[in-house]
Amino acid sequence: MTADPRDLFEVPGPGPYLLSHSVGCLPRGSRARLNKDLLDPWAEEGSDGWSTWLPAIDAFRAGVAGLIGAEVAEVCPQPSVSAALTAILSGLKREPGRDVLLASAHAFATVGFAMRQLGALGFKLELIPEDRNPIDPQSWTDAIGPHVAAIVPMHVHSNSGLVSPMAEIARLARAAGAISVVDACQAVGILPVQPQLWGVDALVGSSVKWLCGGPGAGFLWMRRELIGTFAPINAGWFSHANPFEFDIRDFRYAEDARRFWGGTPAPAPCVLAASGIETVMDIGITAILAANRVLIDTMADAADVEFAMQDRGGTLCLTCDDVDGAEAALRALGCRFDRRRDILRLSFHIWNDEGQARRIGAALRGRVIRLVG
Template sequence: MTPWRALFDVPEGGPYLLAHSAGALPHAARSRIETAVLQPWAKQGAGAWDDWLGAIDEFRMGLAGLLGGVPAEYCPQANVSGALFRLLSAMPREPGRDILLASEQSFPSIGYAMAALAPLGYRLELLTGDPADAASWAAAIHPGVAAVVPMHVHSNSGAVAPVAEIAALARGTGAASIVDVAQSAGVVPIDMPSWGVDAAVGSCLKWLCGGPGAGWLWADAAFTARAQPLEVGWFSHADPFTFDIRDFRYATDARRFWGGTPSIAPFALAAGGIATVAGIGVPQIFAHNRRLTARVANRAGDRWFPADRRGFGGTLCIRADGAAEAALAAAGCRFDRRGAVLRLSFHAYNDDAEADLVGEVLAGL
């Protein structure tokens, strides 16, 4: 058994292979709800706000330590699609630039958020080529594109997009680039500033094991400086406690994307997940994931997925019929299906025996 399993409440039964959907609950996250949210509330009532906002600071610092950049570049959000909408709607409009570009293989919610910007004069265009091939993006990016929104890791294939190359292509035509890292943050090593993207959106629900409701955005300081979010509130203010209805000034950092009175519990909970993942180390989780994936491949063979998975994220996305799904379920494996694809993810809490079980089930079909 992996020594990291003791850090999590892993659902009982067979292998839990759903980190791409909802990571297992870390013990540290459970205790954070009590110490960061409930105890200050019980003891101080309204006076708990100093502690609650301190939990938000811890959340932002945790993300910066894990993904790069500085805490001021991160802003809590309810979810990925809302974060993306805020970023895109905040961009200054430029005549002749009205296209928002994403891949047709992106998570649908991304497309819904982008299409909803039509009243601002934008239109969604979907890339039909391979999103993991920079040439596909190069053919689609032109001076009429206002923003390019690639997924770092695609949820239904596991394919990894060349984010730095896509960002350079966008920058070359004057377009913004915003990357979705929901399926990679916490398993694939990331250094946000090194990509050269303008912004990123992500979730703590999956590989970061932070639970639902803790989305976030990262925005480069230059992007933030020219952004004018349409959806604001007192926590978007440079000084939220001014309380002057005639005086609104955007916060100088990414908090300008925040909005009104913030939720606290989801981010206090997520800070425990982030701390747990950081304590293990994303490079270590990535290497562990690769090692377990290789064990599956050694037993199941290349029939199920490519032997060389260097260009893929943390999730095994295999095309399989109902017999494979039934056999894995009968063996106690927890996984899911998207169309013809079965998705299985190995996190730090999974071990060799679980990988061997998956490989043997597939080999026996």
């Protein structure tokens, strides 16, 4: 690693880039990695490039496994979180009277879209309403019952940054006989993600945000002892126990998480994502989170406010009495951030520095800014 981890990324301008919650910056090593693991074998070997591409995909699976403390056999690449969630829930065995899929109305919209479409398989989506706090276990206690087949809580909420008590929510689901599938998109790469320690059944995630792996490389994890009980609808030759058997009359699910894979895999996103994961792991998630907190404190001090970041992810989700004015002040600095309705979202990563944080805080000083939630 170079002396300054900020040198490891190609950072868009013109001002501070604060969009890790959306798309993380491109690691400088990813272009060479893409050439070596995908483009060069394609150009030089054509179809025989698979002898390089499949190990490259396995490197991505291994990276995810190392990141979340899992076995490689429990990890399967997915094109997106929506696809991962659909793959898991479509394979869930229906039990009479247990047909509800439960999420919070505060979840990212794609979660609800994917779950709602499983009505075609006889499931029903129920949402814990917006006026119930999604990180309060009581909100889940009141909603989980014998009719619930699966719950899908978010580890970190995208519109507030609030962190759910995953172990407690998983315990509630388990006691009610429901499976728990965690959406870890806004957590992985900035917070410790420990599904086995939490006691959850499955997890979906993405490489595009804090992991700086680009779009197209989602993933799912499922605890090993549960995998064999799922029969996902989206089956293809790479879901097969032996993809190269080629007997159209004999389909057998892979014994490990690859049963959720489907058809021909896409090496390019996996190659880029593996590079992102390795870069992030080389720096260290602990170091990235520590830098995030220092920069948030520096910004808050310059703005003359206090932000309590306990039980928060890496994103500052802010609201203000004059959101338009606050947005304009940040745009004037050339900041790259986003706005959802009246919420401004800013994410400090390792490539940001304290000078940027001070300028951002100074631009917001005198405004009544506060954390959402």
